[in-house]
Amino acid sequence: xxxxxxAPAGAPVDVAAPAADERGPSPGRARRGSPGEALAAYTFLAxxxxxxxxxxxxxxxxxxxxxxxxxxxxxxGTFVGADNYARLLSDGTFWRSVVNTTLxxxxxxxxxxxxxxxxxxxxxxxxxxxxxxxxxxxxxxxxSGVATALIGVLVFDENSGVLDGIIRALGLPGVAWQSGGAxxxxxxxxxxxxxxxxFNMLIYLAALQGVGAHLYEAATLDxxxxxxxxxxxxxxxxxxxxxxLLVMNVIYSFQVFDIVFVMTGGGPRDATSVLxxxxxxxxxxxxxxxYAAAIGVVLLLLTLAVTAVRWRTSRTRDLVE
Amino acid sequence: MDxxxxxxxxxxxxxxxxxxxxxxxxxxxxxxxxxGASGSADTLTFTTWGTDAEIAGLRAAVSRFxxxxxxxxxxxxVPYEQMFSNIDAQIQAGNPPDVFRVPYYTFGSYAGAGQLxxxxxxxxxxxxxxxxxxxxxxxxNGGSPYGVPHHTDTSAILLNLPALEAAGVTDIPTxxxxxxSWDDLAAVATTLRASLPDDQYPFAYNWQGNGVTRWxxxxxxxxGRFLTEDLSGPAIDSEAGRAAVEFTQSFFTQGWVPxxxxxxxxxxxxxxxxxxxxxxxxxxxxxxxxxxxTLDFEWGATFAPQRVRGGGDFGGNALxxxxxxxxPELAAALLASVTEEESMRQFCEGASLLPTxxxxxxxxxxxxxxxxxxxxxxxxxxxxxxxxxxxVASPDMASIITVLQDQLEEAFVGGQDVxxxxxxxxxxxxxxxx
Numbered sequence: 001x002x003x004x005x006x007a008p009a010g011a012p013v014d015v016a017a018p019a020a021d022e023r024g025p026s027p028g029r030a031r032r033g034s035p036g037e038a039l040a041a042y043t044f045l046a047x048x049x050x051x052x053x054x055x056x057x058x059x060x061x062x063x064x065x066x067x068x069x070x071x072x073x074x075x076x077g078t079f080v081g082a083d084n085y086a087r088l089l090s091d092g093t094f095w096r097s098v099v100n101t102t103l104x105x106x107x108x109x110x111x112x113x114x115x116x117x118x119x120x121x122x123x124x125x126x127x128x129x130x131x132x133x134x135x136x137x138x139x140x141x142x143x144s145g146v147a148t149a150l151i152g153v154l155v156f157d158e159n160s161g162v163l164d165g166i167i168r169a170l171g172l173p174g175v176a177w178q179s180g181g182a183x184x185x186x187x188x189x190x191x192x193x194x195x196x197x198x199f200n201m202l203i204y205l206a207a208l209q210g211v212g213a214h215l216y217e218a219a220t221l222d223x224x225x226x227x228x229x230x231x232x233x234x235x236x237x238x239x240x241x242x243x244x245l246l247v248m249n250v251i252y253s254f255q256v257f258d259i260v261f262v263m264t265g266g267g268p269r270d271a272t273s274v275l276x277x278x279x280x281x282x283x284x285x286x287x288x289x290x291y292a293a294a295i296g297v298v299l300l301l302l303t304l305a306v307t308a309v310r311w312r313t314s315r316t317r318d319l320v321e
Numbered sequence: 322m323d324x325x326x327x328x329x330x331x332x333x334x335x336x337x338x339x340x341x342x343x344x345x346x347x348x349x350x351x352x353x354x355x356x357g358a359s360g361s362a363d364t365l366t367f368t369t370w371g372t373d374a375e376i377a378g379l380r381a382a383v384s385r386f387x388x389x390x391x392x393x394x395x396x397x398x399v400p401y402e403q404m405f406s407n408i409d410a411q412i413q414a415g416n417p418p419d420v421f422r423v424p425y426y427t428f429g430s431y432a433g434a435g436q437l438x439x440x441x442x443x444x445x446x447x448x449x450x451x452x453x454x455x456x457x458x459x460x461x462n463g464g465s466p467y468g469v470p471h472h473t474d475t476s477a478i479l480l481n482l483p484a485l486e487a488a489g490v491t492d493i494p495t496x497x498x499x500x501x502s503w504d505d506l507a508a509v510a511t512t513l514r515a516s517l518p519d520d521q522y523p524f525a526y527n528w529q530g531n532g533v534t535r536w537x538x539x540x541x542x543x544x545g546r547f548l549t550e551d552l553s554g555p556a557i558d559s560e561a562g563r564a565a566v567e568f569t570q571s572f573f574t575q576g577w578v579p580x581x582x583x584x585x586x587x588x589x590x591x592x593x594x595x596x597x598x599x600x601x602x603x604x605x606x607x608x609x610x611x612x613x614x615t616l617d618f619e620w621g622a623t624f625a626p627q628r629v630r631g632g633g634d635f636g637g638n639a640l641x642x643x644x645x646x647x648x649p650e651l652a653a654a655l656l657a658s659v660t661e662e663e664s665m666r667q668f669c670e671g672a673s674l675l676p677t678x679x680x681x682x683x684x685x686x687x688x689x690x691x692x693x694x695x696x697x698x699x700x701x702x703x704x705x706x707x708x709x710x711x712x713v714a715s716p717d718m719a720s721i722i723t724v725l726q727d728q729l730e731e732a733f734v735g736g737q738d739v740x741x742x743x744x745x746x747x748x749x750x751x752x753x754x755x
Contacts, residue, residue: 073409074434157588158581159520160596168520178581178588179734265530267585268734284406286723287430 060300067293073283077290084294094295096270097278100185101299104274105253105306108192113245115193116200121234123201124208134205138198145195149262152191156263181271184264188272192259196252200245207241208234243314247307254303275299363392365651368408368418370401371672374610374689378668379659386658392651412436412643419646420655422471422638425459425710426534426718431641432462433716438642440466443653451660456677458707459714460639469656470677472669473637474605476527476535477701479591479612482619484600488516493623497700500624500631503542503568510577513600524601525582525590526572533584533725534634534713535603538625539565541632541709547721547746548712553754558747564628566746567739570732584729605636606698609673610690622697631704635713637674675702717754724749 067084071077088094123134140148155162156177164174177187211234219229235242257276260266266273266281275295283292369379376398383394397418399407405427411417423431431437444466449457456470480493490509494500501509513523528535540547545561548554556562572578579598581588594602595615603625604612612620625633640659642652658664662678666686669676673688675698682703688695715721728745731737737745 072430072434073413074436153587159579159588159593159598174520176580178586179583263587265585265587267730268583269730281723284409285719287719 063293063296066290067297069290069293071290072287073289080290084291085298087291088294088298093270093273093278094275097273097275097295098298098302100270100272101254101256101274101302104185104189104192104256105250107189108196108253109246109249111189112193112196112200112249113242115197116202116245117204117235117238117242119197119201120204120208121230124205134201137201140195141198141202143195145258146262148191148195149259152187152259152263156187156191178264179268181268184268184272188256188260188263191263192253192256195259196249200249203241203245204238207238211237239314243310246310246314250306250310251303254299254306275302363390363648363651364395365392365420365646365648365655366395366397366418367420367655368397368399368404369422370399370404371422372607372610374672375668375674378664378671381667382659382664383655385661385664386655389658390651390654392655394655415645417643417645419648419652420640420642423468423641424531424638425470425473425635426531426713426722428460428468428639428641429462429714429716429718432467432714436644437462437467438644438646438649438652440468440642440653440656443650444657448657451679452677453679453682454707455635455705455710458711459635460641461711461714462716468639468641469660471638471640471660472665472672472674473635473677473702473705474607474674475633475636475698475702475705476538476603476605477622477624477697478524479594479602479604479608480621480623481594481597481600482621484597484618485513488513488600493621495623497624497631497704501626503626503628506626507571510572510575514576517600520598522579522582522599523577524572524603525578525593525599526569527590527603527605528584528729529586529589531722533722533729534718535636536565536569536584536725536729537709537713538633539569539628541706542626542628542630543632544629546708546712547750548715548754550708552712552715552717555747555750555754557750558743561629562746563739563743566729566732566742569729570739570742573733583733584726606673606675606688606694609688609694613690622694624697624701627704631701632709633701633705635705635710637677675699715754720753721750724753 066077068079068081069077070080070083119137123130123137127133143151153161156164158164158174158177158179161177164177168174175183177183215233215237216229219233224232255276256274257280260272260274260277261280264272266277276299279292279295279299282295283289367383369376371379380396383396386392387394404422408417408421417436428437449466452470456473457466459473460466460468460470485491485493490512510523517523526535537547540557540562543561543564545559545565546556547562549556572582573580579593582590582593590599590602591604591608591612593599594604595612597618625631640656642649642656646652659668660678662680665676665678666681668674669681670686671689673690676682676686682699685699686695724746728737728742728749731745732739732742
């Protein structure tokens with residue numbers, strides 16, 4: 001173990017408390033390598049650093065610069081300082097998109113992680129046709145976002161969609177999946193979950209392989225119930241995977257575009273408009289590219305803020321057996 | 322030869338790097354050449370999208386030009402979804418194609434931003450006379466032509482004939498002068514509403530996505546404008562504008578269209594008609610081949626309704642040359658060549674699209690598929706006026722499209738009243754053209 005105990009007070013077993021001599025060297029006490037080793041390390045890192053700088057950091061800096069311009073993308077823009085950011089403050093569609101994006105993230109992230117963990121635990125056990133069910137859940141990962149969204153349109157089309165067909169066949173009134181704001185938002189969430197749960201399950205399955213059977217055995221001997229073994233052994237021990245998935249899900253959710261764009265186009269009445277679809281509409285339809293870049297920068301800051309908060313508050317991100 | 326692992330990895334890296342970098346840059350093309358303006362004196366790059374029939378027509382026209390001029394044209398076919406992000410990126414990188422295809426409602430954005438070649442000095446005297454006035458008006462910017470109108474398309478009504486007959490709707494106009502009035506359309510819709518089950522609707526309208534400009538057909542039918550004559554301000558908050566909003570809003574309140582037939586819907590009106598949720602749909606002629614190969618019921622077409630006058634959307638595409646082309650004379654010659662009578666006839670007949678040449682409009686053309694429907698669409702296109710198409714060529718059309726989408730969505734889905742919607746449209750257009 002390399003982490004302090006993750007078990008809360010009252011836990012029946014203290015499975016995570018490490019012995020002092022098992023702790024690894026802290027970063028501050030890391031052995032300093034020779035100059036030759038450092039050179040080799042930087043040589044190996046250089047290609048990635050160059051690519052990172054060229055294709056991530058440089059475009060980021062460029063986007064920030066564009067966000068200070070009034071430009072349609074053609075020719076030189078006009079420097080307007082922070083005007084684009086000031087415009088955001090009074091833009092109702094922007095705030096609607098912020099709320100939608102946040103709500104989408106707040107629903108999809110925990111739901112996809114919970115469903116993914118549940119599926120992983122189920123499929124980690126001795127379930128019949130385990131391989132088949134794993135494949136079924138992972139399969140959506142192989143489908144592109146646009147194709148997934150097109151499938152979503154077929155399912156949620158309120159005229160001829162599969163779902164409303166079933167609902168009506170049961171004698172119930174059809175749901176306005178496309179013309180009702182709340183229903184449209186729900187349809188986007190459901191399709192995203194279908195698409196993303198497999199990825200979460202896969203990561204959790206991998207994490208579960210690293211949880212030793214002896215921990216469960218010890219907990220069982222101490223009288224822990226199945227729920228307690230899940231809550232106090234499984235959940236803490238997959239902490240690093242949870243941290244990874246949380247960050248990835250938050251980033252994916254803040255960046256959601258293809259599913260919303262294809263399924264609802266942000267409508268009806270901006271009920272499903274999210275920051276990226278709004279930035280796209282602004283940048284490539286209205287051609288207000290400076291303003292669109294400002295929306296993109298705000299999105300980046302929001303993502304960084306959420307990640308930083310979670311980074312500082314996660315106690316189990318580095319927990320390993 | 323024995324290879325160490327290090328040698329193997331090194332060799333693989335050396336071989337893979339160029340391929341990886343090639344994958345990062347440039348744009349894929351149909352013939353393997355990269356996009357971008359040509360430097361050679363007798364070579365042009367031409368970027369387009371299109372259906373198979375459209376591309377076949379364009380290739381034939383390009384071959385004809387190559388034979389007559391001795392020049393080489395590199396035709397770069399891209400998916401529509403990538404078309405304008407590619408073009409914009411290439412323009413921003415200073416490496417645009419010499420010639421590209423552009424919808425009329427997008428033309429103004431490029432022309433107004435100074436990205437297109439003013440063809441005035443390169444076209445022969447009287448060149449404009451080969452086109453209909455409404456087509457020529459659609460490629461003007463500041464009084465000069467910045468493109469050639471390659472073809473047009475406009476919306477007529479496609480009909481599920483058995484479904485209409487079953488509902489008792491049999492009096493269907495077969496001549497333009499007999500087209501339904503708005504009141505006639507309302508009566509037909511009311512009849513259909515009364516006879517159709519709850520999950521079916523009288524008709525669907527094709528204003529989804531950028532097709533929101535097709536809402537303007539109702540405005541034109543009411544003899545209204547959305548821009549002033551000099552295109553510098555809004556003119557939509559008028560009796561005609563309010564009538565168009567009120568009538569189209571009633572489609573939803575009366576249950577004449579499916580609730581998801583909104584301007585932002587992901588379900589296109591035509592798919593709703595294919596699924597037989599509606600017996601009538603507004604559609605362009607471009608969909609005829611697809612409908613003919615897809616549908617298993619008897620179908621026909623009739624003219625769009627009229628109010629004060631006939632009106633329709635001036636759809637279709639122009640061909641333009643970029644301002645930075647190294648071969649302006651040659652590019653202009655290509656644009657002139659592909660709008661010659663034979664090339665345009667072959668293109669339009671094969672792809673079920675409408676010509677912009679006055680002589681072809683007068684003579685008529687025969688679609689390869691469902692030739693009986695060509696007169697309906699040609700007749701419908703004839704009611705489009707130059708004053709209508711000139712407005713759609715506004716440099717501010719991109720912003721105006723967003724205003725139309727927002728306000729019509731509020732009216733159709735949110736129930737926003739007519740006066741507020743007309744005022745919102747007017748204010749939004751005023752901001753857009755400012």
